[in-house]
Amino acid sequence: MTTYIPQITIPHAVFANPAASVLLPIALGTGVGFSTRPKDTQNSYMLMKQPPLRPPPYVFGPVWTLLYGLMGYAAHRAITAGMNPLTSSVGGVRDAKHAATLYSVQLGLNLIWMPLFFGVRKPVLALADIAALVGVNGYLTYLFFQLDNVAGWCMAPYMGWLGFATYLNAALGHLNDWKISDEDLRKKKN
Known part of the structure; x- marks a missing residue:
């Protein structure tokens, strides 16, 4: 069981407002995406040796926008349902608080992946981050299902995409010898 940690948990007022709950992860994800210079990121991605099934770079923005919106909506539904003492199950308020902390942690892990992979060019650290992200979200999805079935199902596409992203x-990382600086990638192309 996780613990509710108010210092690292997104305030309940965000979860209580459906628009704020949906827009917060979209805005943060968009901000991180633009902070890593999208054109440079796309160019670096295209320089890498590519595995089978890799999507073109233009797919990532729309997919992540949809996933961020779904995760925000799921958080709104699960946490407001769990915090409602009239409709939640026994332990629902406790589980909702745990879920709010886990959601906040997973959002932080999600947001640091792109700077780890494309910013500081550390695919091993990015892989450790995404592995932690999958684990946290697996448990978070379980908690969301306990609080609200729709919220749990809203997390299913995110879990699927996280598996694919892993x-x-x-x-x-493997195909590029875990070295993905532009200089290393250009050397490998020549």
Whole structure:
């Protein structure tokens, strides 16, 4: 069982407002995406030796926008349902608080992946991050299902994409000898 840690947990007012709950991860994800210079990121991605099934770079923005929106909506549904003492099950308030902390942690792990992989060019650290992200989200999805079935199902596409993203991270790292600086990638192309 996790613990509710108010210092690292997104305030309940965000979860209580459906628009804020949906828009927060979209805005943060968009901000991180633009902070890593999208054109440079796309160019680096295209320089890498690519694994089978890799999507073109233009797919990532729309997919992540949809996934961020779904995870925000799931958090709104699960946490507000769990915090409602009239409709939640025994232990629902406790589980909702745990879920709020886990959601906040997973969002942080999610947001640091791109700077780890494309910013500081550390695919091994990015892989460790995404492995932790999968584990946290597996448990978070379980908690969301306990609080609200729709919220749990809203997390299913995110879990699927995280599995695929883990494959891409590991395959890109392996195929490029875990060195993905532009200089290393250009040397390998020549």
